Amino acid sequence: MENNKEKTEPDVSTEDKIKGAARIVFYKKGFAATRTRDIAEEAGINLALLNYYFRSKAKLFEIIMIETLSGFMKSMVILLNDPKTDLDEKTGSIVSKYIDLITKEPEIPTFIVTEIRSNPGLLLEKLPIKQIIQHSVFIKQYKEAVEKGDITEPNPLHFLINLIGLIVFPFIAKPLIIGGIEMKAQEFDNLIQERKKLIPVWIKAMMSAR
Amino acid sequence: MENNKEKTEPDVSTEDKIKGAARIVFYKKGFAATRTRDIAEEAGINLALLNYYFRSKAKLFEIIMIETLSGFMKSMVILLNDPKTDLDEKTGSIVSKYIDLITKEPEIPTFIVTEIRSNPGLLLEKLPIKQIIQHSVFIKQYKEAVEKGDITEPNPLHFLINLIGLIVFPFIAKPLIIGGIEMKAQEFDNLIQERKKLIPVWIKAMMSAR
DNA sequence: GTCTATAACGTGATAGAC
DNA sequence: GTCTATCACGTTATAGAC
Numbered sequence: 001m002e003n004n005k006e007k008t009e010p011d012v013s014t015e016d017k018i019k020g021a022a023r024i025v026f027y028k029k030g031f032a033a034t035r036t037r038d039i040a041e042e043a044g045i046n047l048a049l050l051n052y053y054f055r056s057k058a059k060l061f062e063i064i065m066i067e068t069l070s071g072f073m074k075s076m077v078i079l080l081n082d083p084k085t086d087l088d089e090k091t092g093s094i095v096s097k098y099i100d101l102i103t104k105e106p107e108i109p110t111f112i113v114t115e116i117r118s119n120p121g122l123l124l125e126k127l128p129i130k131q132i133i134q135h136s137v138f139i140k141q142y143k144e145a146v147e148k149g150d151i152t153e154p155n156p157l158h159f160l161i162n163l164i165g166l167i168v169f170p171f172i173a174k175p176l177i178i179g180g181i182e183m184k185a186q187e188f189d190n191l192i193q194e195r196k197k198l199i200p201v202w203i204k205a206m207m208s209a210r
Numbered sequence: 211m212e213n214n215k216e217k218t219e220p221d222v223s224t225e226d227k228i229k230g231a232a233r234i235v236f237y238k239k240g241f242a243a244t245r246t247r248d249i250a251e252e253a254g255i256n257l258a259l260l261n262y263y264f265r266s267k268a269k270l271f272e273i274i275m276i277e278t279l280s281g282f283m284k285s286m287v288i289l290l291n292d293p294k295t296d297l298d299e300k301t302g303s304i305v306s307k308y309i310d311l312i313t314k315e316p317e318i319p320t321f322i323v324t325e326i327r328s329n330p331g332l333l334l335e336k337l338p339i340k341q342i343i344q345h346s347v348f349i350k351q352y353k354e355a356v357e358k359g360d361i362t363e364p365n366p367l368h369f370l371i372n373l374i375g376l377i378v379f380p381f382i383a384k385p386l387i388i389g390g391i392e393m394k395a396q397e398f399d400n401l402i403q404e405r406k407k408l409i410p411v412w413i414k415a416m417m418s419a420r
Numbered sequence: 421g422t423c424t425a426t427a428a429c430g431t432g433a434t435a436g437a438c
Numbered sequence: 439g440t441c442t443a444t445c446a447c448g449t450t451a452t453a454g455a456c
Contacts, residue, residue, distance in 0.1 A: 014421080032243035036307060036450060046423055051451055053421095113382050114324040118243060120385045126417035129390035157401065158408065161380055161387070169375030172323050172382065175330045177371070180339035191367065198368065202416040224439080246432060261433055289455055307452095427452075436442075 016054045017043045022064050028112050031061050031078075065115060066126055072108060073127060075101070080138040087141050087151075088204065089193040091163060095199045098167050098194060109168045151207045159207055166199050225263050227253045230275050240324050241271050264326040276336055278318060283339065285311070290348040297351050297361075298414065299371065308377050309402060321377045332397075352386060361417045366378045368416055376409045 010022075021043030025034050036057050040047040049123075054060035079085075079094050102108060116123060133139065142159065145151040153159065170177065170192060177183060222230075231253035235244050246267050264270035275296040289295075289304050312318060324332060343349065352369065355361040363369065379404060380387065387393060393401075 003386050008237055015239045029328065030240070030324070032240065035448085037448095047450090048424085048452080049422065055451095057450070085255075108321060110327055112386075113320060113326075114240065116389075117324075117387045120389055123386075123389060127390065129386075130392055133391070153408070155401075155404075157387075157391070158405070161383070162376060162412070164383070165379030166372060168383075169379050170371055172379075173371070173375070176322075176333075176339075177367075179262065179326075179330055179333060181343070181367070181405050182340055186355065194365075195368070198363070202372070205415040206412040206418035209411050245430085247430095257432090258434075259440065265433095267432065393449085423454100423456075425455100427450105428449105428453105428455085429450080431448085433445090434445075435443090436441100437443100438439105 002104075014045060014049060016201075017045060018050055018053055018060070022060050023068075026064050027105070027111045029145060030111070031057075031118070041084075062122070065119075065122065068108060069112065069127060070125055072101075072112065073129065077132050077136075080133065080136045083137050087138075087145055088200070090138060091203050092200045094163065095167060096196060099196050100166075102171050103192060104188070106174065108169050109171050113172065147160065152209050152210050153173065159203075162206060163199075163203055166195070166202065170195065217324065221233065224253075224255060224259060227255060228260055228263055228270070229274065233278075234319060236271060236274050236325075237321045238365065240321070241261075241267075241328070250309070254341075275329075275332065279322065279333055279336070281316060282311075287342050290346045290355060291344065293347050297355055298325060299347060300351075301413050302410045305377060309406050312378065312381050313399070313407075316381050318380050323382065327332050362420050363417050369413075371388070373409070373413055374404070376412065380405065390405070 018039065021039050025038045025042055029038070034057075036050055038058075040050055043050075044126055050057075050060065054063070075097055079090055079097065082090065083089065085093065139156055142151065144155040146154050151159075170188075174188065178185070178188060213343055228249065232249050235252055239248070244267075246260055247257055249270075260270065262381075264273070285307055286304065288346075289300055289307065292300065295303065321395040349366055350360065356364050361369075380398075384395045384398065388395070388398060
């Protein structure tokens with residue numbers, strides 16, 4: 001029912017049309033390579049309206065950036081702080097949740113990576129990752145598992161980097177995989193779906209390796 | 211002896227000064243966000259010289275891009291095709307080689323990822339990844355290991371994605387790690403050095419998990 | 421709120437003197 | 439080969455009519 005492009009949607013506000021279009025274009029091309037004309041055209045509106053609703057290209061970008069980042073992190077924080085799930089369940093739900101999420105919007109990881117490079121300061125003020133992760137249920141459970149000997153790697157940062165990396169990296173490297181090996185888009189999707197089952201198994205094996 | 215910035219180097223050709231500066235600026239900012247003036251300034255030469263030696267910004271970029279890509283892939287192809295090493299040794303040498311390489315030039319992975327997004331066609335003509343990898347010694351050895359039951363995951367693509375991802379992802383996510391967790395640069399380097407020993411162990415555990 | 425027209429500016433590239 | 443000066447163009451942003 002609401003599955004169509006913005007252009008054919010009748011009852012969305014102009015402001016939201018612009019934001020939707022900005023998301024599409026910024027995700028695909030990044031800030032520097034995006035022209036405000038691209039956004040206006042994608043939104044099906046006049047160029048001047050962009051500056052009427054948002055003051056500038058930079059301001060519009062910042063809004064998209066912050067929304068994207070916080071939207072992306074939100075599920076992570078919630079899942080890591082769930083007291084009702086153990087470590088294995090947390091791994092499984094994060095893998096499943098994020099592979100689905102990124103499959104729907106595959107450009108997001110590369111977008112975040114490229115744009116944070118040119119603006120590293122923006123996020124660390126806006127997103128209090130540190131506090132949330134350091135006092136999370138996950139960290140507590142991780143330390144317990146290390147003490148019990150279920151996990152051999154004492155540093156939870158390796159765990160998180162590996163988990164997120166195994167999920168996200170194929171999407172970041174997608175053009176290289178597709179292009180380098182002449183893979184069809186459908187085959188790539190299958191590969192990703194396979195990983196949904198494999199990554200939790202891999203993670204468990206890795207972190208208890210000796 | 212030759213450890214200084216280009217600016218103070220006496221006896222490098224102007225052409226090489228420009229290429230060196232272009233590498234630095236393109237790596238850091240990407241094609242779209244780079245101004246030819248930035249490169250000229252970094253090289254300590256006049257802007258007009260850039261167009262004298264290289265026809266345009268795009269042409270200069272293409273040279274840097276191709277040199278970077280082929281330089282980055284070269285070691286991989288060689289190591290994967292070495293008939294004298296087994297799978298474990300290949301893993302170890304690739305991890306060690308690439309962590310050292312990227313530690314020296316940490317911006318390369320993000321540079322490749324971001325710039326290939328806007329120019330996916332460029333590389334797949336220039337780099338015959340497919341042929342080289344499909345007929346590699348590595349593939350042969352991998353299939354043998356699967357048949358012997360040493361490896362449970364039948365698809366070598368997962369192996370390669372995981373291996374490269376575990377190596378490269380921390381560098382790509384570096385601003386997030388450093389910023390998000392308020393890590394010092396030195397601590398990050400230590401983390402990376404730890405991974406040099408850990409990744410081979412992890413990979414072995416992952417790929418023989420059941 | 422939305423449009424057209426245009427100002428203001430930045431950037432890639434070149435002409436031409438040395 | 440190297441420089442200064444400048445052109446030509448694309449892009450962001452705004453003024454002002456509707």
